[in-house]
Amino acid sequence: MAKKILIIDDDPIIVKYLTALLEDNGYTTCSATSGVAALDVVKREKPDLITLDLEMPEEWGPHFYRRMTKDPELQDIPVIVISGMAGRHAIKKAVAYLSKPFDADKLLLTVQRAIGLPD
Amino acid sequence: MKPKLLLVDDEEGIRKVLGIALEDSGYTVLTAENGQEALGVFDREQPEIVLTDIKMPGMDGISLLRRLKQRNPETEVIMITGHGDMDLAIKSLQYDATDFVTKPISDEALEKSLQKARENILIRRKLKEYTENLESLVHEKASRLQAVATPAAATSAGAQEPAESSRYQKLFDDMPCYIAVRDRRYRLTAANKLFRQDFGEPGAACCYELCKQATVPCEDCPVEKTFQSGCPQQTEMVFKTETGEPFNTLVWTTPVRDSQGEITHVLVMATNITQLQRLQDHLASLGLMIGSVSHAIKGLLTGLDGGMYLIDAGFAREDQAQVQEGWEVVKLMVGRIRGMVLDILYQAKEREVVRTAVDLAAFGEEVAGVIAPKMKRHGIRFEQEFAPGLGRFELDAGQIQAALVNILENAVDACLEDRQKSEHRVAFRIRRESQQVVFEVEDNGIGMDAETRAGIFTLFASSKADKGTGLGLFVAAKIVRQHGGEITVASEPGQGACFSVRLPAVGGGSGEAAEKSPRDQEA
Numbered sequence: 078m079a080k081k082i083l084i085i086d087d088d089p090i091i092v093k094y095l096t097a098l099l100e101d102n103g104y105t106t107c108s109a110t111s112g113v114a115a116l117d118v119v120k121r122e123k124p125d126l127i128t129l130d131l132e133m134p135e136e137w138g139p140h141f142y143r144r145m146t147k148d149p150e151l152q153d154i155p156v157i158v159i160s161g162m163a164g165r166h167a168i169k170k171a172v173a174y175l176s177k178p179f180d181a182d183k184l185l186l187t188v189q190r191a192i193g194l195p196d
Numbered sequence: 197m198k199p200k201l202l203l204v205d206d207e208e209g210i211r212k213v214l215g216i217a218l219e220d221s222g223y224t225v226l227t228a229e230n231g232q233e234a235l236g237v238f239d240r241e242q243p244e245i246v247l248t249d250i251k252m253p254g255m256d257g258i259s260l261l262r263r264l265k266q267r268n269p270e271t272e273v274i275m276i277t278g279h280g281d282m283d284l285a286i287k288s289l290q291y292d293a294t295d296f297v298t299k300p301i302s303d304e305a306l307e308k309s310l311q312k313a314r315e316n317i318l319i320r321r322k323l324k325e326y327t328e329n330l331e332s333l334v335h336e337k338a339s340r341l342q343a344v345a346t347p348a349a350a351t352s353a354g355a356q357e358p359a360e361s362s363r364y365q366k367l368f369d370d371m372p373c374y375i376a377v378r379d380r381r382y383r384l385t386a387a388n389k390l391f392r393q394d395f396g397e398p399g400a401a402c403c404y405e406l407c408k409q410a411t412v413p414c415e416d417c418p419v420e421k422t423f424q425s426g427c428p429q430q431t432e433m434v435f436k437t438e439t440g441e442p443f444n445t446l447v448w449t450t451p452v453r454d455s456q457g458e459i460t461h462v463l464v465m466a467t468n469i470t471q472l473q474r475l476q477d478h479l480a481s482l483g484l485m486i487g488s489v490s491h492a493i494k495g496l497l498t499g500l501d502g503g504m505y506l507i508d509a510g511f512a513r514e515d516q517a518q519v520q521e522g523w524e525v526v527k528l529m530v531g532r533i534r535g536m537v538l539d540i541l542y543q544a545k546e547r548e549v550v551r552t553a554v555d556l557a558a559f560g561e562e563v564a565g566v567i568a569p570k571m572k573r574h575g576i577r578f579e580q581e582f583a584p585g586l587g588r589f590e591l592d593a594g595q596i597q598a599a600l601v602n603i604l605e606n607a608v609d610a611c612l613e614d615r616q617k618s619e620h621r622v623a624f625r626i627r628r629e630s631q632q633v634v635f636e637v638e639d640n641g642i643g644m645d646a647e648t649r650a651g652i653f654t655l656f657a658s659s660k661a662d663k664g665t666g667l668g669l670f671v672a673a674k675i676v677r678q679h680g681g682e683i684t685v686a687s688e689p690g691q692g693a694c695f696s697v698r699l700p701a702v703g704g705g706s707g708e709a710a711e712k713s714p715r716d717q718e719a
Contacts, residue, residue: 090502
């Protein structure tokens with residue numbers, strides 16, 4: 078089964094971009110445009126990796142992350158932060174931090190390091 | 197002339213007996229039977245020596261001593277003490293009594309004390325004569341200096357020392373800033389050419405009348421501070437010329453001392469920084485914009501990358517629909533970037549105040565709505581207290597909103613920096629006070645000390661230089677000023693802060709009048 082990546086970003090255009098980029102490279106994706114909605118998606122889809130924006134209107138990335146990691150079943154899902162904010166320390170356990178605008182090749186390499194090739 | 201002596205004792209017998217003895221010794225004796233009466237006599241007669249019982253009903257001798265010394269520290273006060281009053285006697289010496297004599301009073305002891313008092317008076321008199329001599333010397337010198345400063349007097353002084361005097365006068369006059377010398381009674385004793393040109397001849401007018409067209413002294417007068425502290429001061433002030441045109445100045449003050457080291461005058465130098473301030477305003481609003489848009493720009497650039505990726509990938513696999521989709525994204529992003537650039541250009545421009553009548557309560561809700569998510573995110577309780585019946589008010593909604601949001605953001609920052617309190621809150625209040633509308637933002641954050649407080653709205657002081665743009669309050673103050681309003685802050689370190697913005701109604705119209713204004717009807 079192809080490795081699945083959950084994309085969390087409040088900007089639908091960035092979701093669209095990441096979806097196209099990752100799917101074109103062989104990963105399957107799912108997405109959420111707010112932290113509030115994302116937790117249900119995580120539970121349902123059990124993704125192998127999450128890309129997470131920090132500043133979102135309804136719930137901030139770090140708050141979502143805190144809620145998610147309270148669930149022992151979900152707490153070990155690796156997270157890549159993709160944000161325009163200079164808040165590297167906001168999620169200390171993130172496997173990587175990419176600042177917007179990010180380099181597509183670098184993202185793919187980071188994903189590969191975290192969860193390996195799509196299959 | 198016989199020296200005057202005031203004798204204070206509650207026992208009539210003592211007043212009589214001692215009084216006669218003192219008259220015989222060559223004094224004009226005045227008497228009082230208690231402290232209160234003594235003060236009355238003292239004020240009226242100004243005796244040089246006071247002889248007072250230490251234990252009296254009502255005001256005791258020590259209290260009387262202290263009040264006499266307050267009225268005139270040169271008064272020689274001799275205390276009459278009973279046996280076993282040693283503590284009181286010593287205390288009286290601490291309060292600067294000349295001496296004390298113990299009851300029953302021996303002529304010898306009394307004469308010794310009086311002699312001490314007379315000697316003190318004599319020494320002081322000699323010292324005074326000597327000082328006066330010195331002072332007249334200083335005055336002479338000062339009048340020559342004065343001649344340099346004032347052109348009318350310069351002609352007479354110039355006759356004596358033509359070369360030197362005119363050189364100094366020229367130097368003083370040609371300084372490219374305002375220079376004036378002020379005394380303790382708010383009078384300007386000298387002023388240079390530029391000053392006279394812009395504010396007129398000092399004459400008998402007070403400094404605040406000349407420089408600010410005001411009727412009372414300024415609250416934060418740097419000259420007064422220099423008189424009090426003896427230290428130079430630097431501050432920003434708004435001066436107003438006779439024509440009422442306001443401009444910003446940077447003011448320095450420095451004390452001028454006489455030969456005794458007493459500060460008799462303060463030298464004031466001021467330079468017009470209006471142009472500089474305008475430039476700073478521009479920079480400030482730009483800085484604000486950059487702070488708030490940089491995040492958005494990063495998002496837009498990422499979106500643009502996305503659009504280009506979709507187009508590239510669409511071309512690669514000859515997927516017309518994806519190329520189209522990518523192109524739409526690029527167009528959308530370009531449109532947004534364009535809008536943002538125009539916004540920046542608009543913000544950077546000096547903007548005129550465009551007032552429209554707004555519903556104050558709705559306006560307040562809108563302002564609160566901008567900052568509420570940030571408060572929530574940081575767990576700060578946000579209290580909105582809008583007085584009932586606020587009605588409508590004419591203001592530039594966009595600008596005043598920007599000012600209030602800046603102040604509210606500052607309040608959030610103040611809360612976040614505070615590590616003392618477990619719970620933080622920010623209150624946002626709006627109320628009417630007759631013709632004015634008052635906005636208040638109160639937080640329980642870190643607060644400020646007096647120095648920070650004094651500087652927060654000004655050009656050369658920024659307590660938050662290292663983070664954010666640090667210029668938000670400066671811009672807020674500018675906007676409020678442009679509305680003819682007033683922004684003030686009350687704060688103590690650790691106690692939070694309360695910012696008040698007061699805006700006057702235009703043309704003195706009430707809320708109802710504003711509602712019916714022609715402009716509003718057109719709109």
